[in-house]
Amino acid sequence: MNVQDIREMFPILNQEVNGSPLVYLDSAATSQKPYQVxxxxxxxxxxxxxxxxxxxxxxxxxxxxxxxxxxxxxxxxxxxxxxxxxxxxxxxxxxxxxxxxxxxxxxxxxxxxxxxxxxxxxxxxxxxxxxxxxxxxxxxxxxxxxxxxxxxxxxxxxxxxxxxxxxxxxxxxxxxxxxxxxxxxxxxxxxxxxxxxxxxxxxxxxxxxxxxxxxxxxxxxxxxxxxxxxxxxxxxxxxxxxxxxxxxxxxxxxxxxxxxxxxxxxxxxxxxxxxxxxxxxxxxxxxxxxxxEIGLDNILAHEHKLAAYAFEKMSALDGMTIYGPKDPMKRTGLVTFNIDDVHPHDVATVLDAEGIAVRAGHHCAQVLMKWLKASSTARASFYLYNTEEDIDKLVEGLIKTKEYFSDGF
Missing domain, CATH: 3.40.640.10 (Type I PLP-dependent aspartate aminotransferase-like (Major domain))
Known part of the structure; x- marks a missing residue:
């Protein structure tokens, strides 16, 4: 079963948010639900x-x-x-x-x-x-x-x-x-x-x-x-x-x-x-x-692929700090990050205007935030229904965010 077939099983994904197709990248907070459930x-x-x-x-x-x-x-x-x-x-x-x-x-x-x-x-x-x-x-x-x-x-x-x-x-x-x-x-x-x-x-x-x-x-x-x-x-x-x-x-x-x-x-x-x-x-x-039915091994392999792709694309952006191991095989499908001089809540707000849902804050992990020397971070998390195209849209949104704040707004 390919990812497009899987996406069709999740009715919430078939909608627009703020005039753009929804890109849901917050599954670590809560996942979406398929028709079967x-x-x-x-x-x-x-x-x-x-x-x-x-x-x-x-x-x-x-x-x-x-x-x-x-x-x-x-x-x-x-x-x-x-x-x-x-x-x-x-x-x-x-x-x-x-x-x-x-x-x-x-x-x-x-x-x-x-x-x-x-x-x-x-x-x-x-x-x-x-x-x-x-x-x-x-x-x-x-x-x-x-x-x-x-x-x-x-x-x-x-x-x-x-x-x-x-x-x-x-x-x-x-x-x-x-x-x-x-x-x-x-x-x-x-x-x-x-x-x-x-x-x-x-x-x-x-x-x-x-x-x-x-x-x-x-x-x-x-x-x-x-x-x-x-x-x-x-x-x-x-x-x-x-x-x-x-x-x-x-x-x-x-x-x-x-x-x-x-x-x-x-x-x-x-x-x-x-x-x-x-x-x-x-x-x-x-x-x-x-x-x-999908297979947990298939889900994990898909997420490793997405994590590697996201890490590569996001690492190429200037002023980006990505937390955690660089080896995608040492992590599951999420990327936590900060953009220099931009508050994570502002990042999430600009992305939301593009229909992209990410999490911003301390993620109920304030002890870890202190260890990371960060008050808060932004997080994009992936699941079985996400695609490389979702990550491409995230990267485009991050570029817009950087441009927006670098212009002094």
Missing amino acids: IEVLDKYYREYNSNVHRGVHTLGTRATDGYEGAREKVRRFINAKSTEQVIFTRGTTTAINTVAHGYARPNLKEGDEIVISHMEHHSNIIPWQQAAKHTGATLKYLPLQEDGTISMEDARKTITANTKIVSIMQVSNVLGVVNPIKELAQLAHENGAIMVVDGAQSAPHMKIDVQDLDCDFFAFSGHKMCGPTGIGVLYGKKALLENMEPIEFGGEMIDFVDLYDSTWKELPWKFESGTPIIAGAIGLGAAIDFLE
Whole structure:
């Protein structure tokens, strides 16, 4: 299937913005949705909208089958051993917070260490800051190389016998760096620590095998991988999940309630309080079907090609700073950049006038911005529906931006 055929599956791309055809280069923030996902959501609400697990009527059975069927699709997608290990959440943020509250706070003590890196998204920093404050543990930062990558030599110096949790994003939402998660997990385990992975920027773009990575927890979001907003996944090793307490209570996670005590249902439902995200899960299942039909290897190869093309074209422009590794094989499909003497928000505004959507700001990574010595940056991120022509239009827009501001306006 070629990229033009894929583009036809995304109705939102067939429009003009500010008089120009839309060039959507903000998929790292959220991806667009194909007809297959939109139609599944529409069908659920039109034909079998019902709560799950509770009723014996036909609509309830169909909704339960759709919801639990989506869980099996997720299990297969990340190669988990069992659906018991697949917890539906509101997204990556909720998933990481579940681990920080449900695992870290009861298990950490003064003298223990949590290791993260300077490139982490705020959602993989603040929960650990709070866990450290609550328990007396110490938060340590794994240093970065000059190009923003992680070296295992630095990791071996930072992760010690005092380390109890290592939490690293698999792919940076700013630098596009792909981190050595499997090696970091092995090092963490050698030191008696668990490995938590923020997979928000990796699950949409590459094959994930949680058993091969040997991570203890893996979190990702549906909306970045052609699925709906408001749905995500927490994978965890069964023994860890069984020993964790829920952090929300009520509804479907209850087994039995007495006057002064209650018991919880078995995995995975003990972590899914209240009415679950039924439509979101079914939509995520449809998104997984779609991505697997295209092929995750094909998606990654396409993005590597686009990243290499964008890096070459943008590097040729004067006054351009591009962050992260120069080797496109060391990054996924995004390019974060600044133009000399032009604020990133101004860059994004001028590009928007040309129908080109990019992200500008700190990208929920202020620690990394400080490390980069930049208050903010602009970011163009690519996905399976983008083309080299999109990048050509981006470059043309950047040239116009430079000309606009160099003329003193």
